[in-house]
Amino acid sequence: MRAVRFCSHRAGRLAAVRLLVLLAASAAAHAAPPPAPAAATTSTAPALDKFDIRAQLSPRRYTTLAAELGAKVKRITVKEGERIKAGQLLVSLDCVIQAAQRDKAKAALAAAERNYAANTRLNELNAIGKVELDTSIAERDKSRADLALIQATLSKCNIYAPYAGRVVEQKVRAEQYVEPGTALLDILDDSALELDFIVPSRWLAWLKPGHTFRVFIDETQKSYPARIQRLGARVDPISQSVKASAVIDGSFSELIAGMSGRIELAPPEGRGQ
Numbered sequence: 001m002r003a004v005r006f007c008s009h010r011a012g013r014l015a016a017v018r019l020l021v022l023l024a025a026s027a028a029a030h031a032a033p034p035p036a037p038a039a040a041t042t043s044t045a046p047a048l049d050k051f052d053i054r055a056q057l058s059p060r061r062y063t064t065l066a067a068e069l070g071a072k073v074k075r076i077t078v079k080e081g082e083r084i085k086a087g088q089l090l091v092s093l094d095c096v097i098q099a100a101q102r103d104k105a106k107a108a109l110a111a112a113e114r115n116y117a118a119n120t121r122l123n124e125l126n127a128i129g130k131v132e133l134d135t136s137i138a139e140r141d142k143s144r145a146d147l148a149l150i151q152a153t154l155s156k157c158n159i160y161a162p163y164a165g166r167v168v169e170q171k172v173r174a175e176q177y178v179e180p181g182t183a184l185l186d187i188l189d190d191s192a193l194e195l196d197f198i199v200p201s202r203w204l205a206w207l208k209p210g211h212t213f214r215v216f217i218d219e220t221q222k223s224y225p226a227r228i229q230r231l232g233a234r235v236d237p238i239s240q241s242v243k244a245s246a247v248i249d250g251s252f253s254e255l256i257a258g259m260s261g262r263i264e265l266a267p268p269e270g271r272g273q
Contacts, residue, residue: 053263055197055215057248057255061163062188064171067178068156071095076174076185078167084187088161091184095157102150109143116140165189193255195226195246197263201235204242206268212249217261225249226263 071093078090119136122128168186172178195215199207211228225248232243248255 055195056260059188091159093157105147112140112143213265
């Protein structure tokens, strides 16, 4: 009797184990399949490849005009933002001392020339020695050099515009004393506004000087024609990019230096990015 009970108990345990195995197998069969390996994610293209190329308008030429001698500012003929013409008088310095020195130099030269003329006549008459004649020649030449020096100094009393453009900033005021090297005015030439930007170096296969495109300017919310002027002489080995310079193709009064925008430039069909 005891043996029968033992067999029955053992058979029940085996049945329970089989049931657990079947349930585990069923659950594995109906479980969701493992996720497929993720496809290689396309690396995020850099901004250059998306053609989000930014650029800023800059003048063709710009400079700071400075005083070349120590003097008081007598007059400033222009104001900030004003247009100027090439050769226009911009700043006048008070050079009364230098003018007096010029008059003195002129008088000294006149005396030296009269002395030289007299010695030359005496030399023709053999009435003067060679040393005296040579000394009068040297005095004449020295007086000429002194006058040339003061005239060159006086030429620095008036500052003229080296080219047409606009006044950016006035740095001094009338009646102010300035030392040599003191900045007076910042000016720029806006006859042609330029654009400097960076493009992928692989664009060199098709991007050449003279290539036309458009640029959208943020401040005016308008698009303008532009033209490539030159390309950089060296490719950056890290970013694989190269500098490009362009110019606004035309004259637009609303555009001023410092404005910025987006270059509307893309490879032609078949060239890819």
